[in-house]
Amino acid sequence: MKNFKKVALIATCTAMLGGAVMTTANAANWLMLQGTERDGQGPRAKIWGFIQPEYQSTSDTKIAAGPWAGQKAIFNQMRPDLKAAEGFNVLRARIGVRGIAMPLDSNVNYFLLAEFGNNGITRQGNGNVRVTDASVTLNHVKGARLRIGTFKTPGSEEGLQAIHVFDYINFTGATNGLLLERFFNGDGSGTTVIPGAPPTFINSGDANRPNGPVGAFRDTGIQIFDTFKNGSWEHSYAAMIGNGNGITRGENDDNQETYLYWSSELVYGGKGGRREGLKLYAWNQKGKRTLTTEGAGVYDRDRSGLGLTFRKGKHRAAFEYITADGMIFNGTDGGAVPGSPSTAGGGAVTASFNVATTGEADGMYVHYGYAINNNWEVDVRYDEYNRLTNSTAGERKFETVTLGAQYFFNKKSRLIVNYELRDAEAPNLPAGANPNLILAGMDDRLSLQILTIF
């Protein structure tokens, strides 16, 4: 009887502790985490998701110069609506289901996820709910797994990682500008702004808005990938061919996108999205984009990057350097909200989104985080984005220092507070030039977000 009680006690304690340990279901190896299920363990259908309500605020400094002087500056407005500098939003609300359709056969698994929040995925185009991920993975050939459908492309850590383990609220400048792709029909050249001169236009009413959801670091195609373990090291590769057209679109121009990815990680221990390790990685994405209206043509789009992530004990760090050639998202005319009529020139010109089809750019970020205890973590990030480095007049340099704090209510829910010290300039233009006067009005930004995953 004594032994029976002891056995019962051990079983009970194990069940209680097991429940806590097993909540960490992710893996820092995003290719495997998102593309596969654990052999012999995958559920038939696991329902999961996350919600991210948030508050953001800037001082709403207005445009200081140029044809849209006195109007709202786009960089001080809340995304995705661009109507107010302060407010609440449910940025992401996603629910999905994943698993192994036939649990006896781990060789085939699936992943389905839909977005219900208010962001660039749901706001652009028609419809409020979008399927962001819908893929099937075939694991029959070890070393050459195949994933087919719509899913996150192998690339930058900031884009590839699960968003619910992201330590910040807003993406870095380079990731936002170069990798979170907006898809346009034209390059925005219908409105042309030359500093010191009245704006000119071809089509004064065209704001050149995106023609659908942002890419969300995803594409539709086929990926071959796998991970190989060698002692404490884990080496992963992925090669993918996709439409290069983001989500909810098919192919539009017979030009396929290619993606290449490699990572090598020294695993210190643990498991899940917060597994401890040192990961080095490099990636490339190459394709073409076809514009059909202003600036019609076919343009190269090339992105590359390399970086590392580190996590051990109380310390977390990350670094990434990104280069870009072609199809550079180039902000809006005069820093105005697209669709705004110009103040000068009798209001005849509408501000539009712009794309520098042959532009070049680069950027980087450095992140460090420190876990004070199980509840509190503090973070600091510096990021730099150099837009249109091949254009003396058009080059813009953005620098942001983000101070962050996270309070973990539990392993599934946390509060994130960010304060971004934001600076931007046109480095090759005089301080008194309109672009520099406008960019001087870029406010710091306060953001608060609750994140819960279920």
Place this chain on the structure above:
Amino acid sequence: MLLALLASPFIANQAVAAKAFADTKVVLQISDPNPFKQTLVLNVASNLVKAYGQDSVDVEIVAFGPGLRLLFAENANKGRISSLAGAGVKFSACANTTRNMGKKLGHPPALNSNAVTVDAGVVRIIDLVKKGYTLVKP
């Protein structure tokens, strides 16, 4: 397929020998489709070995029904299973379940090399309980 299973060298009602001097005997049942239960039953086995000592406790995990996936050769826990087997924990796989799963798969599932096939998982559990084992179903 039935003949193949019957011919298997692993099949034997008493193939899993008990530890002669163990004064604590536990049979752990895994028959649940929930994958978390796989980790849980292994955790319980591990904790029993730690608490009583490898030579003083006889732990046998009997897998049948959907729980048999724990003993699939490529199960993600195969490393832990190997480690526990090294510590004296025994693993029994239900032949009835194996046969039925084979029908669905079109071929018998490959089982972990540490698993010993028994005719029926539930019968194995009852037999062990009759011999004084404590049944625990985490």
